Amino acid sequence: MGQTIAEKILSHHAGKTVRAGDIVIVRVDGVMATDATAPLAIQAFRAMGGVRLWDPTRVFLVIDHAAPAPNETVANLHRLMRDFACKMGCRLYDIGEGICHQLMIENEHVRPGDLFLGADSHSPTYGAVNAFGVGVGSTDLAAAMRTGKTWLKVPKTIQITLHGTLRPGVTAKDVILRLLRELGADGANYQAIEFNGEAVRAMSLAGRITLANMTAEMGAKTGLVDPTGLSLDYPFTPVYPDPDAEYSRRLALDVSTLEPQVARPHAPDNVVPIARVRGTPIHYAFIGSCTNTRLEDLAAAAAVLRGRPVAPGVRLVIAPASRRVFEAALQQGIVQTLSASGAVFIPAGCGPCVGSHLGVPGDGEVVISSTNRNFRGRMGNPRAEIYLASPAVVAASALAGHIADPAEVG
Amino acid sequence: MNSEPICGIAHVYGDNIDTDRIIPGKYTKTLDMATLAAHVLEDLDPDFARTVRPGDLLVAGYNFGCGSSREQAPLAIKAAGVAAVIARSFARIFYRNAINIGLPVIEVEDHAIRPGDRVAVDLAAGLVVNHTRNETYRATAMPQQMVDILAAGGLVNYLLRYGDYV
Numbered sequence: 326m327g328q329t330i331a332e333k334i335l336s337h338h339a340g341k342t343v344r345a346g347d348i349v350i351v352r353v354d355g356v357m358a359t360d361a362t363a364p365l366a367i368q369a370f371r372a373m374g375g376v377r378l379w380d381p382t383r384v385f386l387v388i389d390h391a392a393p394a395p396n397e398t399v400a401n402l403h404r405l406m407r408d409f410a411c412k413m414g415c416r417l418y419d420i421g422e423g424i425c426h427q428l429m430i431e432n433e434h435v436r437p438g439d440l441f442l443g444a445d446s447h448s449p450t451y452g453a454v455n456a457f458g459v460g461v462g463s464t465d466l467a468a469a470m471r472t473g474k475t476w477l478k479v480p481k482t483i484q485i486t487l488h489g490t491l492r493p494g495v496t497a498k499d500v501i502l503r504l505l506r507e508l509g510a511d512g513a514n515y516q517a518i519e520f521n522g523e524a525v526r527a528m529s530l531a532g533r534i535t536l537a538n539m540t541a542e543m544g545a546k547t548g549l550v551d552p553t554g555l556s557l558d559y560p561f562t563p564v565y566p567d568p569d570a571e572y573s574r575r576l577a578l579d580v581s582t583l584e585p586q587v588a589r590p591h592a593p594d595n596v597v598p599i600a601r602v603r604g605t606p607i608h609y610a611f612i613g614s615c616t617n618t619r620l621e622d623l624a625a626a627a628a629v630l631r632g633r634p635v636a637p638g639v640r641l642v643i644a645p646a647s648r649r650v651f652e653a654a655l656q657q658g659i660v661q662t663l664s665a666s667g668a669v670f671i672p673a674g675c676g677p678c679v680g681s682h683l684g685v686p687g688d689g690e691v692v693i694s695s696t697n698r699n700f701r702g703r704m705g706n707p708r709a710e711i712y713l714a715s716p717a718v719v720a721a722s723a724l725a726g727h728i729a730d731p732a733e734v735g
Numbered sequence: 736m737n738s739e740p741i742c743g744i745a746h747v748y749g750d751n752i753d754t755d756r757i758i759p760g761k762y763t764k765t766l767d768m769a770t771l772a773a774h775v776l777e778d779l780d781p782d783f784a785r786t787v788r789p790g791d792l793l794v795a796g797y798n799f800g801c802g803s804s805r806e807q808a809p810l811a812i813k814a815a816g817v818a819a820v821i822a823r824s825f826a827r828i829f830y831r832n833a834i835n836i837g838l839p840v841i842e843v844e845d846h847a848i849r850p851g852d853r854v855a856v857d858l859a860a861g862l863v864v865n866h867t868r869n870e871t872y873r874a875t876a877m878p879q880q881m882v883d884i885l886a887a888g889g890l891v892n893y894l895l896r897y898g899d900y901v
Binding site for chain 1: 827
């Protein structure tokens with residue numbers, strides 16, 4: 326019997342052949358924590374007798390969730406992280422450098438075949454680069470910082486095959502939202518997902534990241550994308566599943582006829598085709614998060630707006646995925662185009678997506694956002710309503726003043 | 736493993752209770768457990784933090800704790816005095832986090848616990864007994880690795896005791 330990608334990567338890291346259902350102790354290739362999780366991890370690391378990191382070159386701290394610090398409590402947590410990184414000799418990405426997952430991929434800290442632990446639920450994102458990325462909490466992360474290991478149950482895998490070709494204006498975000506409707510909020514709980522098919526092979530790295538990223542919303546342990554067609558700036562050995570690998574479920578979707586999708590309040594799996602919510606008035610449009618704010622996302626928004634002003638009474642806020650993304654967008658004139666339309670740029674980071682600061686909605690306000698979660702209170706106000714969509718739909722909606730398909734705003 | 740059953744009064748909620756409703760992100764940037772306890776379940780049940788008594792039990796439906804990896808979610812529940820969480824199923828990161836910080840969690844898919852029921856959780860036997868309704872529910876077995884971590888009182892104590900994963 327052959328192996329899935331998850332079984333192959335975990336076998337390699339366990340030093341023996343493992344199968345779905347096995348409980349294994351595995352070595353990890355890297356670990357990452359943010360200002361939302363690192364302070365507790367540092368506390369747990371010390372409490373468990375941690376004196377030095379297992380490998381300072383494989384531990385990364387990122388200040389992105391509330392950056393720059395909105396108040397003194399957070400400022401002191403940031404200070405604690407900087408002090409820890411300095412003493413332990415590990416790399417710390419400070420305010421404005423970018424969103425953790427973007428930085429791990431952009432700076433090549435996570436590579437194909439790796440097992441990478443993130444103290445952030447969107448760590449399945451690393452499946453975009455053919456790595457087993459898994460989200461854990463602070464204490465699990467602290468244990469890995471100390472030992473270089475963790476324990477895992479080898480997950481079963483759901484195989485999702487995407488046939489066909491996406492129409493212009495329809496993106497990986499629409500595909501993953503459509504799949505969320507199908508699978509639901511716990512449809513992949515404790516399981517891995519493998520994506521394949523010609524629509525996947527045609528996807529850019531950014532599209533693959535969006536796809537893998539939101540497997541977290543199905544409860545997946547990790548979301549692995551077929552490495553065929555994956556283009557990285559360094560040579561790598563891809564990990565493919567065996568043709569006779571065993572899957573817990575097989576799903577196929579022809580994306581050729583897919584239209585833009587929107588998740589309605591207050592759950593990411595409450596997804597409908599855009600036609601069902603078109604015309605819903607909005608107050609606030611946000612483009613950001615680890616899901617959707619890379620260069621091609623900003624370019625898509627700029628292509629929709631083309632310098633036309635956002636609708637009166639609507640504010641458009643943009644947080645780029647990283648400084649590198651921001652600078653590339655500047656160089657290509659994308660930032661200037663968006664700014665001319667009235668977009669407000671805030672530092673690269675998570676801010677509004679997690680309700681930390683820099684864009685909390687008011688009571689009764691309706692938000693359309695390119696992020697990944699619309700739970701009640703997610704953006705900092707339980708009395709606001711959040712719709713999730715692609716950056717192009719967010720831009721079209723900002724332009725129209727109501728939820729709009731990019732196709733209808735010309 | 737706690738050899739004595741954990742007895743308490745049940746607070747009952749529904750399916751898909753996400754981590755934002757357990758503890759909103761705006762309150763998580765702290766190491767102060769009292770702050771977490773003060774806002775636990777705020778957007779789900781604004782009265783919970785005020786009415787919960789030490790030793791009470793939290794009971795939920797499917798996929799409890801979905802969403803973020805924030806360990807502040809089980810920490811807030813523990814800091815509020817909740818002795819154990821019973822759910823029909825748990826989201827995986829929440830489940831691991833709860834065990835790592837020593838908050839007993841038990842998965843019981845089939846139960847008829849109502850608000851105010853007096854319930855006993857027997858982790859060692861894998862049973863939940865509803866004394867109010869005179870019913871017994873069988874729990875899903877926990878992987879041995881988790882049993883060992885919970886028995887040590889959490890992952891910090893586990894590593895202090897064994898020095899490494901064993």
